[in-house]
């Protein structure tokens with residue numbers, strides 16, 4: 110007998126061991142997320158994917174699906190919480206969408222649109238985070254890092270290089286480069302690395318090639334994020 | 343150095359009148375006037391918010407981001423900054439010559455911008471003054487009043503602007519703050535559908551632009567006493583001129599003439615602009631005062647923009663605009679015209695030229711080509727200059743070996759006109775305000791003089807000309823003696 114649970118009233122089939130977000134994705138149901146990526150082990154840090162299971166909050170990217178679960182996701186209450194989390198991410202970093210070349214291809218921006226975020230709401234922190242331009246092919250603009258750790262996971266688990274790490278705790282958490290100098294130019298990072306492809310925002314950028322795709326043809330110009338995400342993106 | 347009425351000898355006992363903000367201009371500016379007991383004028387100054395913060399802000403950013411980022415300087419002519427920065431960065435990426443498609447697409451974008459900006463300025467911001475009079479009923483002296491009294495003219499103004507914005511949208515991806523130009527070329531060309539859509543309307547656009555020239559010419563020539571002398575001052579003038587000395591808004595070499603029209607310099611490669619232009623800082627203004635080095639601080643300042651360009655070029659390459667240019671030059675009588683209100687006339691000649699160039703470009707299949715990018719040997723420094731709607735615009739960058747901006751210097755069009763605008767309002771203050779009780783109508787005269795230059799005073803936009811104007815007269819102690827307001 111096939112296993113199922115319900116998500117916002119809809120019956121979702123799943124296989125043993127799948128998380129809620131994996132099963133939902135497979136069934137074509139979008140649950141907002143930032144640190145989850147189908148190719149990597151879940152990290153469970155951004156909390157955007159939070160749903161209510163049998164009335165209790167939990168991260169759907171780490172929670173295994175169970176038969177008969179009652180899951181709520183697309184509700185006014187949960188979306189309001191997700192919106193507040195997104196607003197906090199915007200004010201913690203320096204997210205200047207108008208001149209960011211990731212605009213239109215950025216998962217944070219697309220998620221903000223999806224959640225109907227109209228303003229940052231909170232006071233900006235305006236952190237001082239200089240760019241790392243030391244690598245010949247790749248620029249790191251830390252201003253936009255949301256600490257999803259996807260680059261950390263990709264570099265460690267796929268590239269076998271360990272170029273990135275999260276350092277510090279709580280509000281002091283920040284992304285570092287594993288080199289004595291702390292500079293990307295002093296690592297063996299290359300553009301071909303998986304870690305160069307995974308950043309959901311505009312931190313890890315190919316140098317000398319901004320705004321190559323015209324407005325109208327960028328990823329989220331073509332379809333809003335909720336329609337682009339099914340299993341495997 | 344001293345300019346008449348720039349600084350009062352004994353400012354202490356004088357009353358201060360402030361026009362703050364100046365209305366129906368782009369952005370935020372303020373005029374202060376010092377008057378004595380008999381309402382005699384002792385000091386007049388135009389203060390403007392400058393962009394220096396932006397130059398700092400850009401430092402440390404990757405160079406390829408700059409053409410998109412600098413557009414945020416201005417909501418009214420972002421395309422000019424976008425293109426001036428792109429041109430400077432073409433030099434940095436070693437793109438000595440763009441592909442024909444990229445150059446034509448950028449030109450199309452720029453001429454679309456020229457059309458929309460000139461239309462906005464003339465129809466929305468200035469036609470109320472020009473059609474109703476400078477001290478006409480203030481409740482009618484706005485675009486809504488124009489729409490009621492002259493519905494056809496108001497409608498054409500709206501459609502001209504809309505067309506210009508549409509040209510920008512198809513070349514830059516968005517009507518405001520698009521992407522379009524990138525260092526070394528463009529990121530998109532036109533589709534056949536986009537081109538055909540523009541082709542449908544361009545013939546009206548050319549015709550309405552011709553009508554606009556006739557309208558302003560009539561207004562000007564009917565009242566030569568006012569139009570040839572209001573706010574007048576003599577000065578040098580400067581602009582880019584294109585191939586063969588043609589009027590060219592997108593590219594060329596620098597040319598400056600003195601007040602009699604004699605050449606000061608010509609064929610100057612703008613990469614070397616700082617050999618001929620220097621900027622002076624004065625304690626009372628955020629905005630610098632540029633001048634031509636060879637002539638010196640005192641007399642080396644100049645005007646830029648339509649009045650400078652139309653008189654600086656040898657000819658205009660499109661037939662209707664060239665005919666209008668000749669009429670203008672004939673009217674001026676063979677010597678340069680310096681009257682600020684003649685800016686309006688020359689601005690409309692330029693709008694007509696922009697419309698004609700757009701028409702020509704739309705018949706050129708290069709616009710549909712995908713051959714859009716070139717690169718060459720990487721350089722560390724580049725200057726980009728363009729003729730923005732308001733005048734010559736300089737962008738100058740240095741980039742380090744890691745591709746990060748280390749220095750940015752911008753001289754925006756309005757800065758180039760700084761001294762010129764100050765001279766114009768001092769002339770108006772002397773002629774109209776001196777010894778008279780200050781009224782809203784009289785203060786509007788000062789604003790009319792400023793508006794003639796179409797200054798972009800900062801980044802804000804107030805297209806409907808409804809900025810509140812507050813004028814206060816304070817006595818020496820700072821007590822309010824008299825106040826006027828309009829909102």
Ligand code: SF4
Nearest residue numbers: 254255257258260308
């Ligand atoms: S750089 Fe990008 S991928 Fe890495 S942690 Fe920051 S946001 Fe995530």
Ligand code: FES
Nearest residue numbers: 142155156158170
């Ligand atoms: S996507 Fe589940 S916590 Fe980030």
